[in-house]
Amino acid sequence: MLHDLSHYGLSGERGFLSAHEIDDVELPAAFAPVQTAADRLSAMMTTGNIRNFLKDMPLPDIEAFVASATKPQLVTAMVLYSFLVQAYVWGEDAPPTSLPANLAVPIEALTRANGQPPLMPYSAYVLDNWYRFDKAGPITLENIGMKQNFFGGMDENWFVLVHVAIEAEAGRALELAVELVRAAEAGDADAVEAQLTEMNGVWDRVNAIFDRMTERCDPYVYFNRVRPYIHGWKNNPAMPEGLIYEGVDAFEGKPQAFRGQTGSQSSIVPAMDGLFQVVHQSDPLREFLEELHAYRPADHRRFIEDVAASSSLRDFAKGQTDSLKAAFNACVEQVARFRTRHLEYAASYINKQASSSAGNDSDVGTGGTPFMKYLKKHRDENRAQTI
Secondary structure: OOOOHHHHOOEOOOEOOOOOOHHHOOOOHHHHHHHHHHHOHHHHHHOOOHHHHHOOOOOOOHHHHHHHOOHHHHHHHHHHHHHHHHHHHHOOOOOOOEEOHHHHHHHHHHHHHOOOOOOOOHHHHHHOOEEEOOOOOOOOOOOEEEOOOOOOOHHHHHHHHHHHHHHHHOHHHHHHHHHHHHHHHHOOHHHHHHHHHHHHHHHHHHHHHHOOHHHHOOHHHHHHHHHHHOOOOOOOOOOOOOEEEOOOHHHOOOOEOOOOOOHHHOOHHHHHHHHHOOOOOOOHHHHHHHHHHHHOOHHHHHHHHHHHHHOOHHHHHHOOOHHHHHHHHHHHHHHHHHHHHHHHHHHHHHHOOOOOOOOOOOOOOOOOOOOHHHHHHHHHHHHHOOO
16 A cells, blocks of 8 residues: 555655754764764875774664664764775775674664665665755755765765755655555546646656756766765675674674665665556666665665555556646656666766776676666666557
8 A cells, every 4th residue: 555655754845865954963972983983084084094093983882772762863873884884895995804893783783773784875875964054945956965975075975965956856756656646546537647747847857957967076086086985895896705794693704795875776766667667677787676675764665665566557547648648658758868867977977987996897886787788778668668
């Protein structure tokens, strides 16, 4: 059954973004050393000696914190530890074979509490890592900041904030998804057509934001100063055995391999695929995307699953007027347009760049899959599924 957005912790104003803003969240005093390390992360990474600074950081009673913390506190602590873990692994010339317990134990406990694997997910990098300058103003590129960075600077900020602005704009698309499922179930063709027409307008705005990526995020800077730190340790030749999480009893001292942070962990396009019943044929990217589903927050997974299980929109639209079919097809094309822009950015920001650091392969996405061939295939499959 598909519920209202609030059931999943979502809203039309924020979509999949956090309901809180990270600059409003205060962590307990025991996390002061963690906050200090996060605040100094850029300076420590510049030394090339980041592990020396992080290896002796105190370990708070993380299980007690998880048991008593509010949701904003949990995900804010997860943001901080996500950045520290990624910096520890990728902040020097070669990655380590193990993660010390003072980082491994907290990241495992925090991500377990949120139902995600123990490394930086998209939710910590983007969805929970932003704030508005003017709290009465909108969530737009002109009014938002990125709280936690690696090195910082315009390119890193802009890359993340474009995603934040897209997520906020897409909130209305999620509301419309719920309305469309219900209107199709009720057989209300007039409502369906009106909602599809509005959905098309939402996607015009989403795609317009995505088109702005090149304004302040340079491909060379992205590849060499932003991307290296968001990789994971699965299908990464720099870490063929994965990473040992010291002190995490559940892993029994064995190396673990997890996918890196990637925009493919965003829940917007999967929700739209579920709504419009767009199906992708089996290939490595589809298998990869299915695996990435577990990297999303649990509530976001449930929303995607409920939309896909509840939607009869495609079948309903097939039996309606030409104008309703055109409105349906326009929305399907908008998602294909978004995929086209993603493909173009993957080519210019990644595939055409020359790799010069461990684990930062220009032929492989941050999630650990060869992406160019399959991004195009999925775009074409999307575009072909009009009615």
